Amino acid sequence: MRVDGTSYQDATQRVILWAKAAESRYVCAANVHMVMEAYDQGEFARTVNNADLITPDGKPLVQALRALGLKGASQVRGPNLTLHICEAAAKEGVAIGLYGGTPESLSLFTTFLEKLYPGIKIVCQIAPPFRALTAAEDAAYTQQLVESEARIVFVGIGCPKQELWMAAHQGSLPAVMLGVGAAFDFHSGRVKQAPIWMQQAGLEWVFRxxxxxxxxxxxxxKHNPRFLLFFFTQWLTSLSERRWFEAAGHD
Structure with a gap:
């Protein structure tokens, strides 16, 4: 599964440019869970790899990228990226839609954003039921998002549902879709986030x-031990290849 080397500034700039051009794109925030779901399900791997940007949301992925040679890799968490993009969208007048969570969490999150970024345009809030949607329901929600003229849509229905939803709606929505998991609940205060030191130490999963x-x-x-085993194998292979190239006199 692909994971991109990016930063909050780079990712935010890309999203705002795509949004202002009304381009239909989607962004995934990757962690160990997503990587292992992609490993286990080929169709889901293709869904993620077709994303326009895949940020290293989990600290273990940042450490993995660095071990593989991308020394400047930095963590770009979905909840944090959400705020960076909301700040930029408020300044640029880009309309935002919210899809996922509950009516209460969306209301609390919207109030939080409006206080933090005066002038922000939250033009659509949809809390779909916690079950598979009928074709009619999905069409109605899609039409609601289109008519709202939202150019950025934060999608918080959990992995892998949100990634599959974004891929299925690419081309139907003139907006940049971002899978942000529990960001609505985190920022509305309904769910506590791990302390920053645990996030930086790669221990957020322990807190959760x-x-x-x-x-x-x-x-x-199921996932964490296999991730460590498979990544260690990948790292050894990469190390062996680099040594072979160096011995052969290649850069």
């Missing part, structure tokens, strides 16, 4: 596991 053990323990037990 402690907060939601019943929901997350199976995911982490």
């Amino acid at each position: 596991l402690k907060s939601e053990p019943r929901r997350l323990w199976k995911r982490y037990a």
Whole structure:
């Protein structure tokens, strides 16, 4: 699975430029969970790899990129990128839509953004039901987003649903779609984020596991050990190849 070397500034600039041109694009914020879902499901891997930008949301992915030679790799978390983009959108007058969460979380998040960035244009809020949508429901929500003239749509329905949703709606929405997971709940205060030191140390998953053990323990037990094993294998192969090139006199 592809993960791009980017930064908050670079990602924000790209999103704003695409949004102002009303281009239909989508951005994924990748963590270990997403990588392993892509490893297990070829169709999902293609969905993610077709994204216009894949940011290293999880610290382990940043460390992996650095180990593979991208020394300047930096973490670009979905919740943080959300705020960077909202700030820029408020300055540029770019309209924003919200898709996911609950009516309460969307209302709280909108109030939070309006206080933080006066003048921000939140033109659409959709809290779809927590089940598969009918074709009619999906068409109605899509039409609502189109008619709102939102040029940036934050999608918070969880991985892998949000990535599949964005890919399915590329071309239907004249907007940049960003999969931001729990960002609505984080910024509305409904769910606590890990302390910054845990985020920087790559221990955010420990905090989340402690907060939601019943929901997350199976995911982490399944994915984290395999990620370490597979990445270590990839790193050894990469190291061996670099040494071979150096011995052969190549740069």
